[in-house]
Amino acid sequence: MNQAAKLPHPLTTPLEQIDVSDPRLYEQDAWRPYFARLREEEPVHYLADSAFGPFWSITRFEDIVAVDSNHKDFSSEPTIIIGDLTEDMPFEMFIAMDPPKHDVQRRAVQPVVAPQNLADMEGLIRSRVVDILDNLPVGETFDWVERVSVNLTTQMLATLFDFPFEERHKLTYWSDIAAGSPEIAGGDVDPEERMAGLMECLETFTRIWHERKGRENSFDLISLLQRDPNTADIVERPLEFLGNLALLIVGGNDTTRNSATGGVLALNQNPAEYDKLRANHSLIPGMVSEIIRWQTPLANMRRTATRDMEFKGKQIKKGDKVVMWYISGNRDESAIDKADEFIIDRANPRHHISFGFGIHRCMGNRLAEMQLRILWEEIMQRFSFVEVMDEPERVRSNFVCGYKTLPVRLHAL
Numbered sequence: 127m128n129q130a131a132k133l134p135h136p137l138t139t140p141l142e143q144i145d146v147s148d149p150r151l152y153e154q155d156a157w158r159p160y161f162a163r164l165r166e167e168e169p170v171h172y173l174a175d176s177a178f179g180p181f182w183s184i185t186r187f188e189d190i191v192a193v194d195s196n197h198k199d200f201s202s203e204p205t206i207i208i209g210d211l212t213e214d215m216p217f218e219m220f221i222a223m224d225p226p227k228h229d230v231q232r233r234a235v236q237p238v239v240a241p242q243n244l245a246d247m248e249g250l251i252r253s254r255v256v257d258i259l260d261n262l263p264v265g266e267t268f269d270w271v272e273r274v275s276v277n278l279t280t281q282m283l284a285t286l287f288d289f290p291f292e293e294r295h296k297l298t299y300w301s302d303i304a305a306g307s308p309e310i311a312g313g314d315v316d317p318e319e320r321m322a323g324l325m326e327c328l329e330t331f332t333r334i335w336h337e338r339k340g341r342e343n344s345f346d347l348i349s350l351l352q353r354d355p356n357t358a359d360i361v362e363r364p365l366e367f368l369g370n371l372a373l374l375i376v377g378g379n380d381t382t383r384n385s386a387t388g389g390v391l392a393l394n395q396n397p398a399e400y401d402k403l404r405a406n407h408s409l410i411p412g413m414v415s416e417i418i419r420w421q422t423p424l425a426n427m428r429r430t431a432t433r434d435m436e437f438k439g440k441q442i443k444k445g446d447k448v449v450m451w452y453i454s455g456n457r458d459e460s461a462i463d464k465a466d467e468f469i470i471d472r473a474n475p476r477h478h479i480s481f482g483f484g485i486h487r488c489m490g491n492r493l494a495e496m497q498l499r500i501l502w503e504e505i506m507q508r509f510s511f512v513e514v515m516d517e518p519e520r521v522r523s524n525f526v527c528g529y530k531t532l533p534v535r536l537h538a539l
């Protein structure tokens with residue numbers, strides 16, 4: 127992939143050459159017309175040659191739901207990202223497993239996001255949000271990504287794992303490198319650095335595991351894994367242990383972080399919506415769902431066909447990669463009214479596809495929504511305007527749709 131070359135034209139490039147796995151499309155925020163064309167002209171599209179090998183793209187909302195709901199024909203093994211696994215790092219994580227193993231491992235960690243646990247966490251999250259917001263400079267330009275989005279989600283992760291609070295920045299670092307290597311999703315993290323970082327992650331959590339053994343009445347993720355008979359010995363299977371740690375770290379981090387930034391950007395680009403919010407703070411819960419749809423923090427999930435089949439008139443072969451583009455499904459006018467617009471008071475705001483569907487549907491969706499709701503409730507108590515001062519710098523990845531920086535300036539109420 128030549129990073130310097132111009133992007134191919136979305137309308138004149140031959141259909142069979144349209145490559146939506148090119149990470150520059152997301153870095154340059156240029157993806158919309160490519161997907162609009164695929165949805166219109168070839169919603170189940172085959173690309174024979176890409177930096178990640180051949181793959182099918184599923185771009186319409188209903189077709190994505192159909193694939194995501196059918197784990198028998200569309201397996202999550204061996205991986206759910208477009209790139210192939212490198213042989214030296216065959217991660218195992220339950221997002222990339224089929225039943226029954228998937229179900230057993232998901233069940234072990236699910237209690238961390240049970241309604242009661244979330245309700246118990248709400249006060250702590252709110253106090254951390256308040257602390258972050260009260261320490262921001264008013265009237266000066268600063269980076270929202272670093273000071274708010276990263277800070278908030280890192281603190282949240284440290285809470286979920288009961289990770290040493292003063293070392294919590296390590297969680298952010300591991301999250302960034304876990305999903306950022308070029309062969310995985312087109313990112314720019316050096317593979318050697320990635321490997322070294324992940325090894326440090328494994329060592330750190332292995333130490334925490336042994337120190338924590340036998341702790342009672344604790345609902346952090348490590349204690350939950352230890353207490354469930356199906357995962358009580360997971361530490362003895364390092365690749366599985368590491369894989370699931372990486373899943374929970376990336377799952378809880380990048381996604382929410384980028385929604386916390388995306389919301390600020392969306393409101394700045396749509397001033398009339400910001401006015402609606404100023405006039406009526408009860409719109410916040412619906413707005414949070416709309417932000418998550420508009421941002422689509424994970425662009426896609428990949429499946430692998432388990433048999434030869436016909437799907438929407440196309441012949442998919444056993445072993446083919448099938449990529450569900452959530453980022454496109456969320457802009458599908460046949461499923462969502464005015465799908466390209468950001469509208470904070472939609473009638474049915476949770477009708478989006480950012481959390482996926484079926485047995486792998488995001489485990490942390492309610493937690494993410496809660497964090498973002500609290501963030502906006504507290505922002506609106508303090509600031510009349512979080513003003514975007516310049517273009518954001520976006521992440522180069524075809525998987526994580528996010529921001530490196532967003533310069534903003536706060537206006538007090």
Ligand code: HEM
Nearest residue numbers: 220221377378381382480481482483486487488489490494
């Ligand atoms: C706005 C924030 C978030 C978005 C957009 C998001 C998105 C997703 C998506 C698209 C999937 C795969 C769904 C599928 O294959 O059908 C997923 C799975 C998952 N997410 Fe999230 N996520 C978010 C926040 C979180 C948080 C805060 C956590 C932390 C607990 C989390 C943990 C997980 C886990 C563990 C899985 C794997 C579920 C499984 O395979 O059964 N996510 N998420």
